[in-house]
Amino acid sequence: MPETSTVATTASEPFSLFRDWFAEAMQSEPKDANAMTLATSTQDGFPSARIVLLKDWDEHGFVFYTNKDSRKGSELRENPHAALLFHWKSLGRQVRIEGPATGVSDAEADAYYASRPRISRLGAWASIQSRPLSERAELERRLAEFEARYPGDDIPRPAYWSGFRIVPSRLEFWQDMPFRLHDRTAFTRDGAGWAVTKIFP
Template sequence: MTEDSRSKKSIAELRREYSQQALAKSEVCENPIDQFTEWFKQAFSADLLDVNAMTLSTATKQAKPSSRIVLLKGIDESGFRFYTNYGSRKGRELKENPHAALCFYWPPLERQVRIEGKVERLSRSASGDYFEQRPRESKLGAWASKQSSQVSSREELEKQFQEIKQKFKNKEIPVPDFWGGFLLRPQRIEFWQGREGRMHDRICYEKSDTGWNIFRLAP
């Protein structure tokens, strides 16, 4: 397709076929965390850009939703971990409505993973442990930015950063009280594999009192 013909296509005409792989219920892991870990390893091995980027969707008590991209920073049997400013929009919404959803999309592999569950704050020690691993500039940025608040200009933001940089010059930078981690404990995880003719494979896990129920969804 030439550049000219591509530019003339409408949004409704944009489509592509999916034909790389299949996903059978009989072949997935019994535990969705194990299945996610396997898919994540494959995505990482494929050298995908921002392989740990995920859409985080939150909502207010009135069910008004908002979404943004954040980075996965840890996973184990308890769930999925990420970090942010508690005063940000997502931080405020998670405080008043602790239910959220995550979505990973890896286009080259024709895969996505959707995760739903309840979110809780990580301990201060866990947040501090991760904060210590961050680059110094990122630590300063966490202190300088009142995330999601209005600023008059880029210059004001840069000024705040320089002030914080000077404040902590030649000093250790502590984890801010207003910054830390969250853990999403999954209740439902869906693995989506693109297939030809839009007959996609969708294998879903739902948590029960006895473990995980696994079933197929229509595409």
């Protein structure tokens, strides 16, 4: 069990704390420290959640990429509000993030898409994400078709494949403590700044 300590509350904004925690998680988590649960819901309020990977972040928001016609993409069009959750078990920490979702620019999407391995880029063409799949062989056939269509490294980004940025209006930092007396600190956007609040466990 890692040594635990309370969350520093001297910071007036949450991003320096997230940067420190994320850097520690990148060193301590055995795999995918950038994995985060993304929760979305339909316009009628029916929720769904899944794990996605954080690909970029700064004070403007937290970015992941997907097929915009997938279930999560469709739900974000219907209801452009989302929540993220990082759980770093090795550190006994969680970070919760809530806020509206916006699309990344075409330039951002192009740059990230170009950085992906070739088969991953082809997979964006081959997978009709979230649609029924008759058998695994169907996906493999579609992948082979796009491998033949784009035999080299010049593979354009599909128009339906891009990124979303969750713009935080609230972040909560949770630190495991003995006897379930956990330490919780919330940052809530307050005009141009942030209000900082301690929360009962």
